[in-house]
Amino acid sequence: MWTLLKAEAILxxxxxxxxxxxxxxxxxxxxxxxxxxxxGIALFVNAPxxxxxxxxxxxxxxxxxxxxxxxxxxxxxxxxxATRGTLEQLALGRYRLEAILLVRSAFTVVVSLLMALxxxxxxxxxxGVRLHFNLAGLPALLILALGVxxxxxxxxxxxxxxxxxSMLFTIIQFGFLPYILAAENAFAGQALxxxxxxxxxxxxxxxxxxxxxxxxxxxxxxxxxxxxxxxLGLFRWVYGVVRRKGNLSMY
Amino acid sequence: MPDYRVLIAANIVKNFGEKRxxxxxxxxxPRGQVVGLLGPNGAGKTTLIKxxxxxxxxxxxxxxxxxxxxxxxxxxxxxxxxxEGSRNYYANIPVITNAVYFAALKGVxxxxxxxxxxxxxxxxxxxxxxLEQPLATFSRGxxxxxxxxxxxxxxxxxxxxxxxxxGLDPESRLELEKIIHGLAEEGKGTLIASxxxxxIQRTADRVVFIRAGKVILDDATAQLIRRYEKPWYLVRxxxxxxxxxxxxxESGQWRxxxxxxxxxxxxxxxxxxxxxxxxxxxxxxVQKETASLEDIFMEIQEEAGNVDAP
Numbered sequence: 001m002w003t004l005l006k007a008e009a010i011l012x013x014x015x016x017x018x019x020x021x022x023x024x025x026x027x028x029x030x031x032x033x034x035x036x037x038x039x040g041i042a043l044f045v046n047a048p049x050x051x052x053x054x055x056x057x058x059x060x061x062x063x064x065x066x067x068x069x070x071x072x073x074x075x076x077x078x079x080x081x082a083t084r085g086t087l088e089q090l091a092l093g094r095y096r097l098e099a100i101l102l103v104r105s106a107f108t109v110v111v112s113l114l115m116a117l118x119x120x121x122x123x124x125x126x127x128g129v130r131l132h133f134n135l136a137g138l139p140a141l142l143i144l145a146l147g148v149x150x151x152x153x154x155x156x157x158x159x160x161x162x163x164x165x166s167m168l169f170t171i172i173q174f175g176f177l178p179y180i181l182a183a184e185n186a187f188a189g190q191a192l193x194x195x196x197x198x199x200x201x202x203x204x205x206x207x208x209x210x211x212x213x214x215x216x217x218x219x220x221x222x223x224x225x226x227x228x229x230x231x232l233g234l235f236r237w238v239y240g241v242v243r244r245k246g247n248l249s250m251y
Numbered sequence: 252m253p254d255y256r257v258l259i260a261a262n263i264v265k266n267f268g269e270k271r272x273x274x275x276x277x278x279x280x281p282r283g284q285v286v287g288l289l290g291p292n293g294a295g296k297t298t299l300i301k302x303x304x305x306x307x308x309x310x311x312x313x314x315x316x317x318x319x320x321x322x323x324x325x326x327x328x329x330x331x332x333x334x335e336g337s338r339n340y341y342a343n344i345p346v347i348t349n350a351v352y353f354a355a356l357k358g359v360x361x362x363x364x365x366x367x368x369x370x371x372x373x374x375x376x377x378x379x380x381x382l383e384q385p386l387a388t389f390s391r392g393x394x395x396x397x398x399x400x401x402x403x404x405x406x407x408x409x410x411x412x413x414x415x416x417x418g419l420d421p422e423s424r425l426e427l428e429k430i431i432h433g434l435a436e437e438g439k440g441t442l443i444a445s446x447x448x449x450x451i452q453r454t455a456d457r458v459v460f461i462r463a464g465k466v467i468l469d470d471a472t473a474q475l476i477r478r479y480e481k482p483w484y485l486v487r488x489x490x491x492x493x494x495x496x497x498x499x500x501e502s503g504q505w506r507x508x509x510x511x512x513x514x515x516x517x518x519x520x521x522x523x524x525x526x527x528x529x530x531x532x533x534x535x536x537v538q539k540e541t542a543s544l545e546d547i548f549m550e551i552q553e554e555a556g557n558v559d560a561p
Contacts, residue, residue: 003355003358003359003360003361004355004356006355006360006361007351007352007355007356007361010348010351010352010355010361011341011344011348011352014344014345014348015343015344018343018344018385084341084342085334085339086339086340086341088306088334089332089334089339089340089353089356090356091305091306092304092305092306092328092330092332092356093328093353093356093357094326094328094356094357094358095356100356240308243305243306243307243308244307244308245267246265246267246298246301246307248306248307249306
C-alpha cells in the first residue's frame with residue numbers, strides 16, 4: 001500500500017506541476033468566492049460577521065472544499081479516466097480499483113486542505129478577524145471523511161455506469177454548501193440524513209471545542225459507516241455489471 | 252527444472268444481449284511463444300483479450316494457468332498489456348512518471364521502476380533526454396515503444412498486445428518485431444491481436460484465427476504455411492493482357508493479378524502445357540510463389556464464408 005501511496009503522490013505532484021497556473025488560479029477564485037460569500041451574508045443579515053458565526057462560515061467553507069476534494073478524487077476521476085481511456089489500465093493493477101480511487105482522493109483532500117489553509121490565511125488578512133479552531137475536532141473530520149468517501153463511491157458507481165454525470169456533480173457542488181452550513185444548527189431529527197450528524201459534530205467540535213463523544217458521535221459514526229458500506233457495495237456491484245456488459249472504459 | 256506455465260482460456264462464451272460474441276473459444280499461450288490472434292473486424296479478438304485480462308466477465312468458460320504443480324488462477328498483475336491505440340497512459344505528463352506510476356500499481360517501487368524503465372527504454376532506442384517529456388510529444392512509434400516498456404516493468408510472464416503495429420511506419424514495425432522476438436527468447440509468452448498479417452507471419456510461432464466468435468483454425472505458423480502451400484506460379488507477360496486465353500479462367504486455376512501478371516495454381520507440367528498451347532502469349536518470366544499468411548487468411552475466410560452460407 002505504501003508503494004501505491006507514493007505513486008499517487010508522484011502522480012498528483014506531476015499533474016499539479018503540469019497545470020500550475022490553473023491550480024494557482026483556482027486558489028484565487030476560491031478566495032474571491034469566499035470573499036463574495038462573506039460580504040453577501042453580512043449584507044443579507046445586515047450585520048458584520050464576527051466571532052463564532054465567522055468561524056462557522058469559514059469552517060463551513062473549509063468543510064465544503066474538503067468534501068468536494070473527496071468527491072472529485074473518486075467520482076469525477078472515474079469520468080476523466082474513462083474519457084482518457086486509462087481506466088482499464090488502472091483496473092489491471094494488483095490493487096482494487098476503489099482502493100486506488102480512495103488513495104487518490106486522500107491526496108486530493110490533502111491538496112484541498114492545503115489550499116483551504118492558504119485561503120483561511122488570506123481571509124484572515126482580508127477580514128482582519130482572528131479565527132480560533134479547536135483541533136480536538138479532527139476525529140469528527142475523519143468520521144465526516146468516511147461518510148463523504150462512501151457518497152463519492154456511490155457517485156463513482158453512477159459515473160462508471162452512466163459515464164457522464166457532470167450535471168449531478170454541479171448540483172452537488174452548489175447544493176452542498178447550504179447543506180453543510182444548515183447542518184451546524186439543526187441536528188435533532190436529522191440523524192438519518194446523509195452526513196448531517198458528522199457535519200454537525202464537526203462544527204460543534206471545531207468551533208465550540210466540544211469533545212467527540214456521546215450519542216452524537218455514535219450517530220455520526222454509524223451514519224458515516226452506513227454511507228461508506230452503501231457506497232462501497234454499490235461501487236463493487238456496478239463494477240461487476242460494467243465488466244459483464246463490457247463498457248468499463250467506453251465513454 | 253524449467254518453470255513451465257501456460258496461460259489458458261478454455262471454452263469462453265460471451266454474449267452481448269442477443270449477440271454471441273464468443274462461442275466456446277479456447278486458446279493456449281505457453282511461455283516463450285508468440286501467438287498471433289487473427290480475425291476480421293468484430294470477430295471477437297479484443298473481447299477475448301479483455302476476458303483474459305479480467306476486464307470483461309465471461310458468461311461461461313474460464314481463464315487459468317497450467318503449471319507444473321497443477322492449475323492456478325491468473326493474476327492480471329502478472330500480465331503486461333498494451334491496449335489498442337495511444338490511450339494507455341497519461342499523455343500530459345512525462346513518460347518516466349507514467350512508468351513509475353503504472354509500475355507502482357503492479358507493486359514495483361518507484362526507484363526500481365525508474366531504473367527498469369531506463370533499461371527498457373535504452374533497449375528500445377528511446378533516448379534518455381526524451382524520458383522527461385510528456386508522452387503526447389512522442390511519435391506514434393515512440394509511444395508504442397514506451398507503452399511496451401511500461402507494460403514490462405513488473406516483469407510479467409505474459410504480454411498481450413492489441414494491434415501493436417497500428418500507425419507504425421515500416422522501420423518501427425521492424426524494430427517491434429525484433430523486440431517481440433527478444434521477449435520470446437526471454438521466456439515471455441506473447442499474444443498479439445493484429446490485422447497486420449505480414450507482421451504476425453514474421454513474429455508468431457502459432458496463429459489462431461477467430462471468425463464470428465469461433466476459433467476456425469489454430470496451428471503453428473510454419474506448419475500452416477506448409478499445409479496451405481500450393482504450387483502457385485506468377486506468370487509475367489511482355490505486354491498488357493486484355494483478357495485471358497479461352498478456357499483459362501473457366502479452369503479455376505488462373506487468376507489475373509494485374510495487366511501483366513497472372514497467378515496459376517497447379518503443377519509445373521500443367522503450367523507448361525497451358526503456356527505452350529498459347530504461342531501468341533509472350534511469357535517473360537515464371538516465378539514460384541509461396542503462400543503468405545494473407546493468402547491463407549483470405550482462403551480461410553472464403554471457406555468459412557461458404558460454410559456459413561445457407
